[in-house]
Amino acid sequence: MGNPPESIRLIGKRILRYGSITSTNDIARDLARERADEGTVVVADEQTLGRGSRGRKWISPAGTNLLLSVIVRPSIPFERVSELAFVASLGVARFLVDSLGLDAKIKWPNDVRVSGGKIAGVLIEVVPGRQGESPAAVVGIGLNVNWADLPAEIAPSATSVLLETGRSTDLELALHGLLDSLDKAYATYIGEGFESILAQWKTLECVTGTHIAVASDEGTIEGRVESVDPDGALVIRLEDGSTRRVSAASLILD
Ligand code: BT5
Numbered sequence: 001m002g003n004p005p006e007s008i009r010l011i012g013k014r015i016l017r018y019g020s021i022t023s024t025n026d027i028a029r030d031l032a033r034e035r036a037d038e039g040t041v042v043v044a045d046e047q048t049l050g051r052g053s054r055g056r057k058w059i060s061p062a063g064t065n066l067l068l069s070v071i072v073r074p075s076i077p078f079e080r081v082s083e084l085a086f087v088a089s090l091g092v093a094r095f096l097v098d099s100l101g102l103d104a105k106i107k108w109p110n111d112v113r114v115s116g117g118k119i120a121g122v123l124i125e126v127v128p129g130r131q132g133e134s135p136a137a138v139v140g141i142g143l144n145v146n147w148a149d150l151p152a153e154i155a156p157s158a159t160s161v162l163l164e165t166g167r168s169t170d171l172e173l174a175l176h177g178l179l180d181s182l183d184k185a186y187a188t189y190i191g192e193g194f195e196s197i198l199a200q201w202k203t204l205e206c207v208t209g210t211h212i213a214v215a216s217d218e219g220t221i222e223g224r225v226e227s228v229d230p231d232g233a234l235v236i237r238l239e240d241g242s243t244r245r246v247s248a249a250s251l252i253l254d
Contacts, residue, residue, distance in 0.1 A: 010039040011070055011186055012179035020046040020062065025125055025140040028069035032127040032136040038073040043175065050142065053110075053123055058142050059151065065160070066143040066175055070182065073136050074190065081126055081137055082249035083197070085110040086232055087189045088122045088139045090201045091182035096120075097204070099177045102164055105206035108225075108234055109248035112143075113206065117159030119144050143178065145169050198232065212236065214246050221246055 014037060021027055024042040026049075031040060044067045050058035060067055072084065089106045096104035102114050112120040123140040144150075144160035146168045161169050189197050202208075205228065213222040214234070223238040233245045 009180070009183050011072075011183040012039065012041050012176070013037070014040045015175075015179075016040065016042050018042065018044040020044070020048060022049040023047050023051055023140070024067055024069035025051070025123060025138050028071050028138040028140070029125060029127050032071045032138060036071050038071060038136075040071045041068055041179065042071075043068045051123065052121055058121060058123075059154065060142060060144070061147065063171075064147050065145045066141070066171065066178060068175070068178075069138050069140040071136055071138055072186065073134060075134055078126065078135065079249070080194070081124060081135075082109065082247070083189070083194045083232060084124050084137055084139055085122050085248055086194070086197050086201050087185045088124075088141060088182065089120075090197060090204065091185035092120045092122070092141060092143060092178065093204045094185065094200075095178045095181035096161075098181070100161060100165065100169070102161070104204065106201060106204045108205060108207045108228065109232065114159055114164050117163075118154075118157055119159050119161070119164070141178075141182075143174070145171060145174055194232070195230065198228070198230065202228065207234070216246050 021044050024044050028042045046062035047067055050060060052058050089110050089112055092112045093104040093106050096102040105113050107113050110122040111118050120141060120143040125138045127136040127138060129135045146162045147160040148162055150158050207225045208227060210225055212225050213220050221236055221244050223236040226235045226237045226243060229235055233247045236244050238244060
Protein backbone atom coordinates (compact mmCIF):
# COMPACT_ATOMS: atom_id res chain seq x y z
CA MET A 1 0.00 0.00 0.00
CA GLY A 2 1.30 3.43 -0.88
CA ASN A 3 1.32 6.42 1.41
CA PRO A 4 -1.85 8.49 1.58
CA PRO A 5 -1.67 11.47 -0.76
CA GLU A 6 -0.18 14.53 0.88
CA SER A 7 -2.85 17.07 1.64
CA ILE A 8 -2.68 19.92 -0.82
CA ARG A 9 -2.71 23.07 1.20
CA LEU A 10 -4.22 26.21 -0.25
CA ILE A 11 -4.09 28.63 2.67
CA GLY A 12 -0.43 29.37 3.33
CA LYS A 13 1.04 27.88 0.17
CA ARG A 14 2.85 31.22 -0.08
CA ILE A 15 3.76 33.16 3.07
CA LEU A 16 5.14 36.69 2.89
CA ARG A 17 6.76 37.99 6.05
CA TYR A 18 7.23 41.56 7.16
CA GLY A 19 8.74 43.35 10.15
CA SER A 20 6.85 46.54 10.96
CA ILE A 21 4.10 47.60 8.54
CA THR A 22 0.88 49.62 8.73
CA SER A 23 -1.45 46.61 8.57
CA THR A 24 -1.23 43.13 7.07
CA ASN A 25 -4.62 43.84 5.48
CA ASP A 26 -3.10 46.81 3.60
CA ILE A 27 -0.34 44.68 2.09
CA ALA A 28 -2.72 41.82 1.33
CA ARG A 29 -5.16 44.19 -0.37
CA ASP A 30 -2.39 45.56 -2.59
CA LEU A 31 -1.31 42.02 -3.44
CA ALA A 32 -4.89 40.98 -4.17
CA ARG A 33 -5.25 43.93 -6.56
CA GLU A 34 -2.11 42.69 -8.30
CA ARG A 35 -3.83 39.30 -8.64
CA ALA A 36 -1.84 37.42 -6.01
CA ASP A 37 -2.82 33.78 -5.80
CA GLU A 38 -5.57 32.57 -3.55
CA GLY A 39 -4.10 31.29 -0.30
CA THR A 40 -1.30 33.89 -0.13
CA VAL A 41 -0.66 34.90 3.49
CA VAL A 42 0.89 38.12 4.79
CA VAL A 43 2.42 37.98 8.28
CA ALA A 44 3.89 40.87 10.28
CA ASP A 45 5.80 41.23 13.54
CA GLU A 46 4.19 44.58 14.19
CA GLN A 47 1.44 46.84 12.82
CA THR A 48 1.59 50.59 13.19
CA LEU A 49 -2.05 50.99 12.10
CA GLY A 50 -3.62 47.65 12.97
CA ARG A 51 -7.37 47.92 12.66
CA GLY A 52 -10.55 46.27 13.81
CA SER A 53 -13.93 46.89 12.23
CA ARG A 54 -15.62 50.30 11.99
CA GLY A 55 -12.46 52.34 12.61
CA ARG A 56 -11.50 50.52 15.81
CA LYS A 57 -7.84 49.78 16.56
CA TRP A 58 -6.12 46.42 16.91
CA ILE A 59 -3.17 46.65 19.24
CA SER A 60 -0.34 44.18 19.54
CA PRO A 61 3.27 44.66 20.72
CA ALA A 62 6.03 43.74 18.23
CA GLY A 63 6.98 40.07 17.91
CA THR A 64 4.49 38.86 20.51
CA ASN A 65 1.34 37.73 18.75
CA LEU A 66 0.12 36.48 15.38
CA LEU A 67 -0.90 39.17 12.91
CA LEU A 68 -1.83 37.87 9.49
CA SER A 69 -4.01 38.30 6.45
CA VAL A 70 -5.10 35.65 3.98
CA ILE A 71 -6.16 36.32 0.38
CA VAL A 72 -9.10 34.21 -0.78
CA ARG A 73 -11.13 34.19 -3.98
CA PRO A 74 -14.31 32.23 -3.36
CA SER A 75 -16.89 32.38 -6.16
CA ILE A 76 -19.62 33.93 -4.06
CA PRO A 77 -21.66 37.10 -4.52
CA PHE A 78 -20.71 40.13 -2.46
CA GLU A 79 -23.70 39.68 -0.11
CA ARG A 80 -22.20 36.42 1.14
CA VAL A 81 -18.70 37.70 1.96
CA SER A 82 -19.52 37.82 5.67
CA GLU A 83 -19.68 34.01 5.60
CA LEU A 84 -15.89 34.18 5.58
CA ALA A 85 -15.97 35.54 9.14
CA PHE A 86 -17.61 32.28 10.20
CA VAL A 87 -15.04 30.24 8.27
CA ALA A 88 -12.15 32.16 9.83
CA SER A 89 -13.50 32.24 13.40
CA LEU A 90 -14.16 28.50 13.17
CA GLY A 91 -10.59 27.91 11.93
CA VAL A 92 -9.11 29.98 14.78
CA ALA A 93 -11.29 28.41 17.48
CA ARG A 94 -10.65 24.84 16.27
CA PHE A 95 -6.91 25.51 16.33
CA LEU A 96 -7.10 26.74 19.93
CA VAL A 97 -9.22 23.75 20.98
CA ASP A 98 -7.50 20.97 19.03
CA SER A 99 -3.85 22.07 19.15
CA LEU A 100 -3.63 24.07 22.36
CA GLY A 101 -6.35 22.43 24.43
CA LEU A 102 -8.08 25.72 25.20
CA ASP A 103 -11.81 26.00 25.78
CA ALA A 104 -12.29 28.50 22.96
CA LYS A 105 -15.71 29.87 22.11
CA ILE A 106 -16.91 32.03 19.23
CA LYS A 107 -18.82 35.19 19.96
CA TRP A 108 -20.98 36.05 16.97
CA PRO A 109 -19.90 37.01 14.43
CA ASN A 110 -16.14 37.28 14.55
CA ASP A 111 -14.60 37.18 18.03
CA VAL A 112 -12.87 34.18 19.52
CA ARG A 113 -12.90 34.09 23.31
CA VAL A 114 -11.38 32.03 26.08
CA SER A 115 -12.72 32.32 29.65
CA GLY A 116 -14.76 35.29 28.47
CA GLY A 117 -11.71 37.25 27.23
CA LYS A 118 -11.17 38.10 23.58
CA ILE A 119 -8.14 36.17 22.32
CA ALA A 120 -8.59 36.76 18.57
CA GLY A 121 -10.41 39.00 16.13
CA VAL A 122 -11.22 38.65 12.44
CA LEU A 123 -11.59 41.48 9.94
CA ILE A 124 -12.81 40.83 6.38
CA GLU A 125 -12.20 43.36 3.61
CA VAL A 126 -13.28 43.04 0.00
CA VAL A 127 -11.09 43.92 -2.97
CA PRO A 128 -13.31 44.50 -6.03
CA GLY A 129 -12.30 42.56 -9.13
CA ARG A 130 -11.47 44.26 -12.39
CA GLN A 131 -13.94 43.88 -15.26
CA GLY A 132 -15.23 40.33 -15.41
CA GLU A 133 -13.17 39.18 -12.44
CA SER A 134 -14.71 38.00 -9.21
CA PRO A 135 -13.73 39.99 -6.13
CA ALA A 136 -11.07 38.84 -3.69
CA ALA A 137 -11.42 38.99 0.06
CA VAL A 138 -8.74 39.67 2.60
CA VAL A 139 -9.25 37.83 5.88
CA GLY A 140 -7.26 39.56 8.61
CA ILE A 141 -6.66 37.69 11.86
CA GLY A 142 -5.06 38.86 15.08
CA LEU A 143 -4.40 36.16 17.69
CA ASN A 144 -2.91 37.02 21.07
CA VAL A 145 -0.23 34.45 21.77
CA ASN A 146 2.68 35.43 24.03
CA TRP A 147 1.20 38.57 25.51
CA ALA A 148 1.48 38.80 29.28
CA ASP A 149 1.03 42.47 30.11
CA LEU A 150 -2.14 43.59 28.37
CA PRO A 151 -2.62 47.36 28.43
CA ALA A 152 -5.32 48.73 30.73
CA GLU A 153 -7.60 49.71 27.82
CA ILE A 154 -8.19 46.08 26.82
CA ALA A 155 -7.06 44.08 29.88
CA PRO A 156 -10.56 43.59 31.32
CA SER A 157 -11.93 42.15 28.09
CA ALA A 158 -8.94 40.44 26.44
CA THR A 159 -6.68 37.47 26.98
CA SER A 160 -3.83 35.53 25.33
CA VAL A 161 -2.61 31.96 24.94
CA LEU A 162 0.13 32.71 27.47
CA LEU A 163 -2.32 34.05 30.04
CA GLU A 164 -4.60 31.04 29.58
CA THR A 165 -1.99 28.28 29.55
CA GLY A 166 0.84 29.80 31.57
CA ARG A 167 3.26 28.81 28.81
CA SER A 168 4.79 30.68 25.91
CA THR A 169 4.21 29.22 22.46
CA ASP A 170 6.56 29.12 19.48
CA LEU A 171 5.03 31.70 17.11
CA GLU A 172 6.16 29.82 14.01
CA LEU A 173 4.53 26.59 15.16
CA ALA A 174 1.41 28.50 16.10
CA LEU A 175 1.32 30.13 12.65
CA HIS A 176 1.51 26.79 10.88
CA GLY A 177 -1.04 25.18 13.16
CA LEU A 178 -3.41 28.08 12.61
CA LEU A 179 -2.94 28.01 8.83
CA ASP A 180 -3.64 24.26 8.76
CA SER A 181 -6.84 24.80 10.68
CA LEU A 182 -7.90 27.70 8.44
CA ASP A 183 -7.12 25.59 5.38
CA LYS A 184 -9.34 22.81 6.66
CA ALA A 185 -12.21 25.19 7.37
CA TYR A 186 -11.87 26.87 3.97
CA ALA A 187 -11.77 23.50 2.18
CA THR A 188 -14.99 22.53 3.99
CA TYR A 189 -16.56 25.84 2.94
CA ILE A 190 -15.64 25.42 -0.72
CA GLY A 191 -16.37 21.68 -0.83
CA GLU A 192 -19.48 21.41 1.31
CA GLY A 193 -20.83 24.94 1.55
CA PHE A 194 -21.73 27.39 4.31
CA GLU A 195 -24.27 25.05 5.88
CA SER A 196 -21.48 22.70 6.91
CA ILE A 197 -19.40 25.56 8.34
CA LEU A 198 -22.34 26.94 10.30
CA ALA A 199 -23.12 23.51 11.78
CA GLN A 200 -19.55 23.26 13.12
CA TRP A 201 -19.50 26.92 14.14
CA LYS A 202 -22.66 26.41 16.22
CA THR A 203 -20.93 23.76 18.33
CA LEU A 204 -18.47 26.45 19.48
CA GLU A 205 -20.57 29.59 19.65
CA CYS A 206 -21.47 31.23 22.94
CA VAL A 207 -24.14 33.86 22.20
CA THR A 208 -27.33 31.85 21.81
CA GLY A 209 -29.43 32.22 24.95
CA THR A 210 -27.53 35.25 26.21
CA HIS A 211 -28.67 38.85 26.52
CA ILE A 212 -27.04 41.08 23.93
CA ALA A 213 -27.01 44.66 22.69
CA VAL A 214 -25.95 45.08 19.05
CA ALA A 215 -25.43 48.35 17.25
CA SER A 216 -27.25 48.08 13.93
CA ASP A 217 -28.17 50.53 11.18
CA GLU A 218 -31.49 51.08 12.99
CA GLY A 219 -29.83 51.84 16.33
CA THR A 220 -29.08 49.49 19.20
CA ILE A 221 -31.03 46.25 19.22
CA GLU A 222 -31.21 44.67 22.63
CA GLY A 223 -32.64 41.36 23.73
CA ARG A 224 -32.11 37.65 24.13
CA VAL A 225 -30.40 35.77 21.32
CA GLU A 226 -32.83 33.17 20.10
CA SER A 227 -30.87 31.53 17.29
CA VAL A 228 -28.54 32.00 14.34
CA ASP A 229 -30.31 31.85 10.96
CA PRO A 230 -29.01 29.69 8.09
CA ASP A 231 -27.42 32.79 6.51
CA GLY A 232 -25.53 33.61 9.73
CA ALA A 233 -27.84 36.42 10.90
CA LEU A 234 -28.60 36.66 14.60
CA VAL A 235 -32.23 36.38 15.67
CA ILE A 236 -32.88 38.52 18.75
CA ARG A 237 -36.08 38.48 20.80
CA LEU A 238 -36.85 41.94 22.08
CA GLU A 239 -38.53 42.72 25.38
CA ASP A 240 -41.86 43.33 23.63
CA GLY A 241 -41.80 39.74 22.32
CA SER A 242 -41.03 40.57 18.69
CA THR A 243 -37.91 39.28 16.94
CA ARG A 244 -35.28 41.12 14.90
CA ARG A 245 -32.58 39.80 12.60
CA VAL A 246 -29.12 41.35 12.59
CA SER A 247 -26.92 40.37 9.67
CA ALA A 248 -23.25 39.69 10.27
CA ALA A 249 -22.36 41.79 7.24
CA SER A 250 -23.66 44.94 8.91
CA LEU A 251 -21.13 44.48 11.69
CA ILE A 252 -17.97 43.18 10.10
CA LEU A 253 -17.84 44.95 6.75
CA ASP A 254 -17.01 48.62 6.69
C1 BT5 B 1 -11.69 42.81 15.41
O1 BT5 B 1 -12.27 44.04 15.37
O2 BT5 B 1 -11.75 42.04 16.33
C2 BT5 B 1 -10.84 42.51 14.18
C3 BT5 B 1 -9.37 42.52 14.52
C4 BT5 B 1 -8.53 42.09 13.34
C5 BT5 B 1 -7.08 42.32 13.58
C6 BT5 B 1 -6.23 41.77 12.49
S1 BT5 B 1 -4.55 41.80 12.87
C7 BT5 B 1 -4.13 41.38 11.26
C8 BT5 B 1 -5.06 42.16 10.37
N1 BT5 B 1 -4.55 43.47 10.06
C9 BT5 B 1 -5.29 44.45 10.62
O3 BT5 B 1 -5.04 45.68 10.55
N2 BT5 B 1 -6.34 43.91 11.25
C10 BT5 B 1 -6.35 42.47 11.15
P1 BT5 B 1 -13.37 44.56 16.40
O4 BT5 B 1 -14.40 43.51 16.62
O5 BT5 B 1 -13.78 45.87 15.86
O6 BT5 B 1 -12.58 44.71 17.76
C11 BT5 B 1 -11.70 45.76 17.99
C12 BT5 B 1 -11.68 46.02 19.49
O7 BT5 B 1 -11.01 44.93 20.16
C13 BT5 B 1 -10.91 47.26 19.90
O8 BT5 B 1 -11.75 48.38 19.92
C14 BT5 B 1 -10.40 46.91 21.31
O9 BT5 B 1 -11.39 47.15 22.27
C15 BT5 B 1 -10.21 45.42 21.24
N3 BT5 B 1 -8.83 45.03 20.97
C16 BT5 B 1 -7.85 45.72 20.32
N4 BT5 B 1 -6.73 45.00 20.24
C17 BT5 B 1 -6.99 43.82 20.85
C18 BT5 B 1 -6.24 42.64 21.10
N5 BT5 B 1 -4.99 42.50 20.65
N6 BT5 B 1 -6.84 41.64 21.76
C19 BT5 B 1 -8.12 41.73 22.20
N7 BT5 B 1 -8.87 42.82 22.00
C20 BT5 B 1 -8.33 43.85 21.33
